Structures are given as structure tokens and as C-alpha cells.
Amino acid sequence: MRKITIAANWKMYLDERGSIDFIDKLNADKDLFSNKNIILFPSHACIRSVKDHLDVNVKIGMQDCDIHNKGAYTGSTSINSIDIDSCIVGHSERRIVYKESNDVISEKLRAVLSSDVDPILCIGETLEEKNENLTENVIDSQLSILTNDLKARNLTIAYEPVWAIGSGNVPSNEYINEMLSYIKNRLKSLYSGTDLDNIKLFYGGSVDVSNVDELLNVELIDGFLIGSASANFEKFKDIVKQLKL
Numbered sequence: 001m002r003k004i005t006i007a008a009n010w011k012m013y014l015d016e017r018g019s020i021d022f023i024d025k026l027n028a029d030k031d032l033f034s035n036k037n038i039i040l041f042p043s044h045a046c047i048r049s050v051k052d053h054l055d056v057n058v059k060i061g062m063q064d065c066d067i068h069n070k071g072a073y074t075g076s077t078s079i080n081s082i083d084i085d086s087c088i089v090g091h092s093e094r095r096i097v098y099k100e101s102n103d104v105i106s107e108k109l110r111a112v113l114s115s116d117v118d119p120i121l122c123i124g125e126t127l128e129e130k131n132e133n134l135t136e137n138v139i140d141s142q143l144s145i146l147t148n149d150l151k152a153r154n155l156t157i158a159y160e161p162v163w164a165i166g167s168g169n170v171p172s173n174e175y176i177n178e179m180l181s182y183i184k185n186r187l188k189s190l191y192s193g194t195d196l197d198n199i200k201l202f203y204g205g206s207v208d209v210s211n212v213d214e215l216l217n218v219e220l221i222d223g224f225l226i227g228s229a230s231a232n233f234e235k236f237k238d239i240v241k242q243l244k245l
């Protein structure tokens with residue numbers, strides 16, 4: 001039976017106090033969380049405090065990183081700035097709000113791969129793109145950065161349709177299955193058999209306790225990248241409780 005990963009993208013929801021409070025509650029419920037695959041993505045500024053307070057075996061990641069590893073880049077954060085397990089690149093909020101192009105995301109992926117950190121590459125179409133039947137073109141274009149020199153060891157592709165993020169509009173299981181199958185087929189043309197086994201597929205977009213059980217029926221889903229519901233401890237706990245393993 002597959003072991004689902006819950007990746008909690010806290011975005012900019014929790015400040016340092018809020019992050020520590022969350023971790024204190026997590027520690028108090030150790031038995032529930034310790035044998036699960038969980039990755040927490042706090043704000044950069046809160047990673048140190050989260051790591052210092054954690055008393056449960058969960059992974060920690062960065063929500064984004066700079067394309068450079070070191071140097072005169074005011075206000076930016078290097079993938080090497082702190083010891084972490086995973087890093088998100090290409091989140092739609094970075095693509096749309098911060099105008100990050102595929103080229104920039106490709107450089108970020110390169111930076112992550114130059115360290116010992118596992119990347120999560122986010123992809124997904126906007127509502128306009130979906131309505132214009134461009135979803136597969138968007139997926140092709142966003143996956144096109146996986147060139148030979150950027151083939152990650154433990155790569156995760158998080159399919160997050162932009163129209164599902166923060167909207168409460170969760171696609172049907174059929175739709176998610178169709179998109180993940182398409183992504184998997186594209187990856188098959190890029191990766192050989194054994195490398196393909198190391199690639200995980202996540203779904204993200206309005207995942208919460210009311211829909212996670214139903215979404216678990218999509219067999220291609222290896223994990224969920226969760227935003228707002230993951231930054232609320234009680235909601236997060238209820239989601240984790242739904243996991244069979």
C-alpha cells in the first residue's frame with residue numbers, strides 16, 4: 001500500500017509565534033504524526049525556530065529559493081542557507097505574483113539540485129488556459145525545464161491547477177487522474193524505468209478534511225501539497241488522521 005505524503009505549504013500564513021505554537025501542538029500529539037510522511041514548509045524566517053522546537057520526525061522544506069547559492073543578492077534566500085530536506089520551485093504564486101518565468105524556475109531547480117535537497121516542482125493551468133483547452137500545452141511547457149542536466153534524483157511533481165488553489169473548487173477525481181496520467185506519460189518519455197520510480201506525483205488545490213478521503217481514491221496521487229488547511233493545526237490534524245498509513 002502506498003504511503004501518502006502530506007506537504008504543508010504554510011505560505012505566509014504563520015509568523016514565528018504561530019509556527020512555534022503549531023509545532024508545540026504537533027509535539028503534544030507525537031504518536032499521530034511520527035510515523036507519517038510529513039514535510040512542513042514554514043516561511044524562511046521561521047525555519048530555524050521550527051527546527052529547534054520540533055520533537056517529531058517530520059521533514060522541513062523551503063517554499064522557494066534564489067537562483068544563486070551565495071553573494072550580493074539583497075533580500076533573497078539561498079538553498080544553502082539552512083539544512084532542509086525539500087524545496088518547492090515554480091509554485092503558481094511565484095509564477096503569477098512574482099512573474100517567474102520557466103527560465104527562472106529552471107535556474108531555481110538547478111540551484112536545488114546543486115545541494116542535497118529534494119525538489120518539488122509545481123505545475124498547473126489557470127482557469128483561462130483550461131477554458132481555452134491549453135492545459136496539456138501548459139503542462140508540456142512547465143515540464144520542459146526537465147532537461148537532461150536537470151534530472152532530479154527524488155523529484156516530486158505537484159499538479160496544482162491554479163483555479164483550484166484557495167478557491168474551494170476541487171477538480172473531480174476523474175480530472176485529476178487524467179492530468180496525472182498525462183504528466184506521468186510525459187515523464188516516461190524523459191526518464192527511464194528505475195528513475196521514474198523515484199518520481200512522485202502530488203495534487204494540490206483546496207485540499208481539506210472534507211475532500212481528502214475522496215481524493216485518496218485517485219491511485220496516482222502519492223501526496224498532497226496543502227496550503228491554508230495545513231496552517232491550521234486542527235484542520236491539519238484532521239487531514240492526517242484520514243491517512244490509512
Ligand code: 13P
Pocket residue numbers: 009091160164165166167204205206207225226227228229
Ligand atoms: P490551498 O490548499 O490553500 O488551496 O493552497 C494550495 C497550494 O497552493 C499549495 O501549494
